[in-house]
Amino acid sequence: MNSGIALFFTVILFFLFFIIYKRNMLSKMFSLNYRSSSEHLQDELQQTADLIIQRLEKRTLELESLLREADEKISVLQQYLAVADKASFASVDNKLLKPDHQNKQKTQFSDFARELSLVQKQMNNNIESLPTSTSNIEDNDIKTIILAMASDGYSDVDIARATKMGLSEVKLFLQLNK
Numbered sequence: 001m002n003s004g005i006a007l008f009f010t011v012i013l014f015f016l017f018f019i020i021y022k023r024n025m026l027s028k029m030f031s032l033n034y035r036s037s038s039e040h041l042q043d044e045l046q047q048t049a050d051l052i053i054q055r056l057e058k059r060t061l062e063l064e065s066l067l068r069e070a071d072e073k074i075s076v077l078q079q080y081l082a083v084a085d086k087a088s089f090a091s092v093d094n095k096l097l098k099p100d101h102q103n104k105q106k107t108q109f110s111d112f113a114r115e116l117s118l119v120q121k122q123m124n125n126n127i128e129s130l131p132t133s134t135s136n137i138e139d140n141d142i143k144t145i146i147l148a149m150a151s152d153g154y155s156d157v158d159i160a161r162a163t164k165m166g167l168s169e170v171k172l173f174l175q176l177n178k
Contacts, residue, residue, distance in 0.1 A: 143173065150174055 142163055149159045156174065160167040 143177075146170060146173055147177060 142165070145163055146159055146165075149162065154162075156167060156170050159165075159174075160170045163170070
């Protein structure tokens with residue numbers, strides 16, 4: 001009997017060690033499983049973040065190249081505009097300098113230039129003291145200048161620049177005085 005009891009206690013001790021071992025093994029397995037899942041998720045998040053950063057860098061480079069291209073086009077357009085301005089003023093100067101122009105056009109232009117310089121001097125000297133609405137005398141001077149320039153064949157844009165009025169104002173005035 002003693003051997004039966006010893007065997008019984010040995011089996012119980014073996015069974016207890018087996019349960020404790022399995023319990024430790026199960027806890028390690030589940031903790032490793034959780035760790036591996038969290039590490040897997042962390043790796044996926046890192047890969048996604050890297051991919052997003054690569055895409056952002058690519059888009060940034062594309063935008064920078066587009067900005068450079070736009071700056072180049074702006075500078076080219078500014079050069080074209082400068083050349084066009086020089087050409088338009090040169091054509092006006094050439095028209096004035098040609099000897100076969102009629103004396104009437106020369107006198108009209110000199111009258112216009114005189115009136116324009118007077119208006120510009122008045123505007124420069126009294127810019128703070130000018131009321132918001134111009135007086136009838138100034139309106140008549142500007143109207144005369146606009147009509148004289150239009151009859152000489154100047155474009156609406158040139159008239160607007162010379163009188164320092166808006167293009168739409170000049171167009172409206174010319175349409176009303178046809």
